[in-house]
Amino acid sequence: MKLLGISGTIIGAKTSIVVQNVLEEVKKHHPxxxxxxxxxxxxxxxxxxxxxxxxxxxxxxxxxxxxxxADFYIIGTPIFQGSLSGPLKNLFDLINPKDIRNKVIGFVATGGTYQHYLVIENQLKPIAGFFRSFVAPGYVYVNNDHFNEENEIIDSEVLTRITALAKEVVFMQEALKSSEEKFVTVNG
Structure with a gap:
């Protein structure tokens, strides 16, 4: 199984750091x-x-x-002006919907206010619905206050959510793969 983390921005490092943290958690628990x-x-x-x-x-x-x-995804975006980044929106516009249909997606976002987590619920999840992807119910939102001066995540609750999202997307992907294999075996 291949998990692709997408950092959907062309500036800054925080989004990439959060996506990378989720990927590292997956690798730690599911080598x-x-x-x-x-x-x-x-x-x-x-x-x-x-x-x-x-x-x-x-x-x-x-x-x-x-x-x-990729078989499944962690997709991250910074929140600008109450919306996802332009580069990530452009990527969504470029993707052939068939290429991510019926694949699991987990979302992460970074932003400057505590309310911007709503972009995941109100914009990213509906986009995944358009693609007919399976969306992990959990997600990770990281505010600027959750990082130290070296751009390390220092908030223990955020780190717990990162671990939970990593486990969730793998669980969903394994369940989906298992059900597909059973379907193929039964229907030949």
Missing amino acids: NVEVELLDLRDYDVQFCDGRNPSNYTGDTKKVLDIVKA
Whole structure:
């Protein structure tokens, strides 16, 4: 099983740090799960212009191929102006819905106010619904106050939620994989 963590921003480090923390927790508790971090800061992704996703080239094609190859996801975004980041929205616009249909997604977000966690409920979960993905019921929201000066997460409750989300997405993915295997065996 391959878990892809997506840091959906091209500036700052906090979102990537939180996504990486979840991936590390998965690796610690489930060493058999392959994890990879896709940090949008490392790619020059083109703006979605309405063409078929298979017609993109360069970094855009590479990113779309990485997304397609994963079995499940941890997707993170900073919250800007009460919404998800533009680069993550652009990535969602580029993804062929078939590529993440029926796959598990866990969400993390970072922001400057304590109320911005609502973006996960009001914007990210409905986007996952459009893709017909399975959304982990838990999520992690990290406020700027939860980091120290070295951008390390210092809040014990946040660290507990990170561990819980890591366990939750693996549990959901294993259950989904098991049910798919039973379906194939029964229906041949």
